[in-house]
Amino acid sequence: MPSPIDYQNLQPLAISFPSVSAKWIGRDFVDAVKVRWGIGRNSSKVTPGVYKIGNPDSQSDVFVSANYKLSFDILRKNLKSFNAWILVIDTKGVNVWCAAGKGNFGTETLVRSIDKTFLKSIVSHRRLIVPQLGAVGVAAHKIKEQTGFKVIFGPVQAADIAEFVKAGYKATPEMRKINFPFYERAKLIPVDLVYWKYRLLAALFVVFVFSGLDRSGFLFTKMLHTSLFPALNIFTGYLAGMVITPLLLPVIPARAFSLKGALWGLIFIVFLNLFFIAPNIERIALALMGIAVASFAALNFTGATTYTSLSGVKLEMKWSIPFQIGFAAVGLLLFIISKLI
Amino acid sequence: MQYLRNVVTLKLNGDLCTGCRLCAIVCPHAVFEIVNKKARIANIDNCMECGACALNCQFGAITVNSGVGCAAGILNGILNNTEPSCGCNATGENKTSCC
Structure with missing residues (x-):
């Protein structure tokens, strides 16, 4: 009960x-x-x-x-x-x-x-x-x-x-109003740097391996001795697009992010070239690849900003991605040619 | 800071507007201004198409093709044949600075 x-x-x-x-x-x-x-x-x-x-x-x-x-x-x-x-x-x-x-x-x-x-x-x-x-x-x-x-x-x-x-x-x-001041932009950089690391390693691996190309085939020692400059070109492009562009976003007046990135890539790669001796064809080849990387990395920052529109990014991608692919492809082709002549 | 010009899809139908001001309140880029008790688009190129104004206009005076202006997300959408989506999907993954 x-x-x-x-x-x-x-x-x-x-x-x-x-x-x-x-x-x-x-x-x-x-x-x-x-x-x-x-x-x-x-x-x-x-x-x-x-x-x-x-x-x-x-x-x-x-x-x-x-x-x-x-x-x-x-x-x-x-x-x-x-x-x-x-x-x-x-x-x-x-x-x-x-x-x-x-x-x-x-x-x-x-x-x-x-x-x-x-x-x-x-x-x-x-x-x-x-x-x-x-x-x-x-x-x-x-x-x-x-x-x-x-x-x-x-x-x-x-x-x-x-x-x-x-x-x-x-x-x-x-x-x-939402603003996008320097420290807000700076805070967003590390997570992207970490997120894209494998793709960066893949790109570095490609130029590393192609550095060993030779008329006589593939030379391992040539790869070890000549791969620093190519790798630095890619890495410089990466940093220009992923770190410099966001930090100094308003400095380059171009509105398109791919253009900002490409310009920063160009500036830093020209600077890098002052410290290395290389055939002109190799310089141009690597610069094209580095600029493509910088441009793409900068385009990617659109996702982190507080002011880019979907329609705008779609429009920018339509013309910039073919350019980036073109730069990277022509650059790689010239790089291979520079190894074989 | 302003992004590309003449590309956003924001539209305001002044006939439906009652001047409640909510669009001007929710907009994070001061796109709207209220003149004579009616909303007006003052700075269309400031618009980032977030969609807050359209969602909060109960009179249906505002339309915008809203979404996130994120290149990685759009690329993911094209590659996976889905809607644009950053790393941060429904499971709450939070990989890129998009989110």
């Missing part, structure tokens, strides 16, 4: 929320550096759900975040002295902007996590602060329709949140 219900001592169902601090500890700094170098990037996730910062109550603001650890860390760092809720939605560990572009930070996911976390019983107001870049995936009017919450788009940078809230949820035009 079931025991009778003891109505005097019933405990109401209590839900507790994990509290997070605005302070970064050592591990957070290490994580921030690691993701930039592509280390453990896929496991850098925060468990989706509701978090507390300070001592929020039913009137406190709700800030929506992606579950990419760096996004979450930057948000909480900027909520110092706030009493607020953070609603972390499942974006598969991808940052707000990228996840918004792919629908993981979108209307549907946001509606689902509002329901799943019983947000309506946690707060009595009906407003959500969503990062502005989340607007790529979140339709404010649909959230209102489906959940009753009014979406307020916050500033682009979490660093402006305090000022934004103080101004009565109003962002200045500057807070609404």
Whole structure:
């Protein structure tokens, strides 16, 4: 027989929320550096759900975040002295902007996590602060329709949140803009450097092996003795496109990235040539290949920028990729000829 | 910084606009301005086709062929015969600086 219900001592169902601090500890700094170098990037996730910062109550603001650890860390760092809720939605560990572009930070996911976390019983107001870049995936009017919450788009940078809230949820035009300053560009370089390493090694391997070509066949010692200059041409092109172009992006006025990369490649390869003695045909051959690499590497940086459009990149690729393939092919052909004459 | 000129697909139908300003709020490149309670495209070449304005225009006044302007993604799409996609696919892989 079931025991009778003891109505005097019933405990109401209590839900507790994990509290997070605005302070970064050592591990957070290490994580921030690691993701930039592509280390453990896929496991850098925060468990989706509701978090507390300070001592929020039913009137406190709700800030929506992606579950990419760096996004979450930057948000909480900027909520110092706030009493607020953070609603972390499942974006598969991808940052707000990228996840918004792919629908993981979108209307549907946001509606689902509002329901799943019983947000309506946690707060009595009906407003959500969503990062502005989340607007790529979140339709404010649909959230209102489906959940009753009014979406307020916050500033682009979490660093402006305090000022934004103080101004009565109003962002200045500057807070609404995404810029692409030097240090932002610099931060994005390492992960691409690491990502393309095998393709770089493949290109280096090709010039390395072809360096040993000779009229009499293939000479191993010739390969060892003459491959440094060709390898340096490729490597210079790689660095010109992958490091110099992003760092000095506004310096070359050309708008097309492939053109910026090709010009930086040309400049650095001309400089490299000052230190080596080689037949002219070999110089030209290697320069063509190096420029092709620089141009392609720079074109690739379009994916990291904050201002290139899909239509624009498609247009640029249409004319630049045939040029890059042509440069590389003619360069390789001339290189082989230079070895045989 | 501005990318190639005269190429973006952004269009605004002024007749449908109610002047709610949301397009100007969500745009990260100040493409829109509000003049006499109507949105107007002020700097079309600043547009990166992110699609935030069109998605948040509940009156359907804005259209844009949106997507990510990423060469590696477009190349992947062509090679795999799919939509443009960077390393960061649905499983949340996050390989290039695209994401």
